[in-house]
Amino acid sequence: MLEIEESRVDKLTELFYRLLNGRPVEPLELPPEYPDDEFRQLVGYVNRFLREFREFSEGMETLSRGELDFALGRGRLGILQHLKSLQGNLRHLTWKTQQIAGGDFEQKVDFMGDFSVAFNSMTRQLREAFEKIEKQNRALADACEEIRREKEKSDALLLNILPVRVADDLKTTGRTVPETFDDVTVLFTDIVGFTTLSSRLEPKMLIDELNEIFTGFDLIIERNGCERIKTIGDAYLAVSGMNGDSGNHAENITDAALEMVRFLAARNRDSRLRWEIRAGIHSGRVVGGVVGVKKYIYDVFGDTINTACRMEQNSEPMKINISEATRAALGDHYELVPRGELEVKGKGGMRMYFVSRRREDFSV
Amino acid sequence: MFKEEREELQFDWKMIDDIGEGRPNLGPGMSVAVYRLMQFTLRDVLIREYGVAEADRIFFESGKRAGEEFCRHTLEECGDFGEMTVKLQETLRELRIGILRFERAEVEDGSFTITVAEDLDCSGLPVTDETICTYDEGFLSGILGVYFGRPFDVREVDCWCTGDRICRFEAKKRG
Ligand SMILES: [Zn+2]
Numbered sequence: 376m377l378e379i380e381e382s383r384v385d386k387l388t389e390l391f392y393r394l395l396n397g398r399p400v401e402p403l404e405l406p407p408e409y410p411d412d413e414f415r416q417l418v419g420y421v422n423r424f425l426r427e428f429r430e431f432s433e434g435m436e437t438l439s440r441g442e443l444d445f446a447l448g449r450g451r452l453g454i455l456q457h458l459k460s461l462q463g464n465l466r467h468l469t470w471k472t473q474q475i476a477g478g479d480f481e482q483k484v485d486f487m488g489d490f491s492v493a494f495n496s497m498t499r500q501l502r503e504a505f506e507k508i509e510k511q512n513r514a515l516a517d518a519c520e521e522i523r524r525e526k527e528k529s530d531a532l533l534l535n536i537l538p539v540r541v542a543d544d545l546k547t548t549g550r551t552v553p554e555t556f557d558d559v560t561v562l563f564t565d566i567v568g569f570t571t572l573s574s575r576l577e578p579k580m581l582i583d584e585l586n587e588i589f590t591g592f593d594l595i596i597e598r599n600g601c602e603r604i605k606t607i608g609d610a611y612l613a614v615s616g617m618n619g620d621s622g623n624h625a626e627n628i629t630d631a632a633l634e635m636v637r638f639l640a641a642r643n644r645d646s647r648l649r650w651e652i653r654a655g656i657h658s659g660r661v662v663g664g665v666v667g668v669k670k671y672i673y674d675v676f677g678d679t680i681n682t683a684c685r686m687e688q689n690s691e692p693m694k695i696n697i698s699e700a701t702r703a704a705l706g707d708h709y710e711l712v713p714r715g716e717l718e719v720k721g722k723g724g725m726r727m728y729f730v731s732r733r734r735e736d737f738s739v
Numbered sequence: 740m741f742k743e744e745r746e747e748l749q750f751d752w753k754m755i756d757d758i759g760e761g762r763p764n765l766g767p768g769m770s771v772a773v774y775r776l777m778q779f780t781l782r783d784v785l786i787r788e789y790g791v792a793e794a795d796r797i798f799f800e801s802g803k804r805a806g807e808e809f810c811r812h813t814l815e816e817c818g819d820f821g822e823m824t825v826k827l828q829e830t831l832r833e834l835r836i837g838i839l840r841f842e843r844a845e846v847e848d849g850s851f852t853i854t855v856a857e858d859l860d861c862s863g864l865p866v867t868d869e870t871i872c873t874y875d876e877g878f879l880s881g882i883l884g885v886y887f888g889r890p891f892d893v894r895e896v897d898c899w900c901t902g903d904r905i906c907r908f909e910a911k912k913r914g
Pocket residue numbers: 858861870871872895897898899900905906
């Protein structure tokens with residue numbers, strides 16, 4: 376019959392009382408001389424339980440603070456093992472979350488009951504949302520590209536109609552103010568006998584012909600640093616010196632006019648229809664600006680334009696007739712044929728010259 | 740092929756792969772008990788013949804060889820690490836080897852904590868305070884070694900047999 380002192384049983388009772396009331400407890404101790412009996416065995420088990428329970432309790436406390444990175448000791452107590460599994464699962468979920476946060480939507484959670492279902496459905500929804508956003512981004516990028524292309528087209532179109540400066544002004548401020556150009560040179564050309572010839576031709580053919588000739592003129596004008604202002608029927612108006620680099624404006628446009636005559640002469644050699652132009656040039660001041668609100672047209676105004684027109688009217692087929700002002704601007708770089716003073720309506724007598732060619736020692 | 744003397748290891752996946760033709764009625768599956776019967780009788784004899792340490796080394800080396808071939812055969816096309824973990828997890832589940840989970844992965848440092856629940860080798864065995872999944876240690880070492888092109892040390896720190904519900908492995912790139 377095992378005999379135990381009452382005080383030892385009391386200690387055991389007190390230990391469990393404290394434990395059950397959430398109070399700190401210390402392991403029981405038996406003196407070394409205490410016999411190796413059933414009671415010593417019981418105390419051994421109680422102390423082992425206390426140790427594992429404390430391990431569990433401390434682990435639970437750490438876990439409840441959201442900390443996953445702690446070491447749990449070994450033990451066979453069921454609750455300790457379950458805690459360890461819980462810790463492992465939470466660590467795994469944390470790792471999975473990091474993977475998914477990094478954009479890996481293939482990650483799934485298995486065999487974790489409700490967790491798996493919720494987690495995997497969250498991942499699926501994230502993936503769908505992500506794919507939707509990506510799709511929208513792609514559509515947006517496509518739309519931007521489309522707008523950029525359209526803008527390029529409209530810019531090109533605007534440049535076709537308007538001088539660069541004016542187009543830039545219109546694009547940035549939405550308006551332009553008329554500008555005065557004190558020193559420019561104006562070229563007017565007209566097709567000889569156009570009215571007569573045009574009545575004999577089919578309209579389509581006529582337009583094709585004009586289109587081809589004026590396209591040729593446009594290229595020549597551009598190449599010589601001048602600007603085509605407009606065509607009026609068979610008349611062609613270009614100006615040089617409006618782009619700031621006005622130093623050679625008279626020469627530039629005279630070179631262009633000579634080239635236009637050569638271009639037409641060459642074309643006449645191979646073409647069924649033969650066209651000739653009269654050209655007139657005058658230098659002076661013009662005012663340039665955009666007219667119209669919906670259909671922009673850049674136009675130039677002033678007496679210089681009228682005078683250039685008079686020079687053209689006083690010219691002859693395939694000849695370039697220039698005024699005194701232009702002659703002065705050209706200096707002695709061209710071979711000229713003086714024509715004396717000719718009567719101009721509303722102006723009186725004006726000195727005029729035909730331009731034969733650029734002098735070779737001043738060739739460009 | 741199978742019973743030649745050898746200095747170099749000769750295992751090739753082709754040696755085991757035609758199960759469909761060979762077992763038209765019974766198929767590729769079998770009982771875990773049979774697998775364990777083989778593993779633990781083999782361990783038994785190896786320990787008697789060569790001692791515990793040598794038997795463990797043989798188990799680790801065979802596991803490693805298996806892991807290497809498994810990686811080449813199954814995970815070869817995986818691109819980044821995330822994709823590899825997904826595929827590895829899926830395959831081990833499909834083959835019913837165990838429920839593998841990553842708890843921690845520091846890819847740059849080559850340092851990983853991996854758990855296997857319901858492990859083929861040990862889950863349900865008597866608790867003996869020993870970690871016994873030496874073959875798994877080798878298996879993981881082989882997989883990581885081939886995938887990262889560097890040798891890996893893998894150690895089982897928790898095991899069903901030490902009283903835990905899952906086996907936990909610490910893997911670290913060598914050097
Ligand atoms: Zn294990």
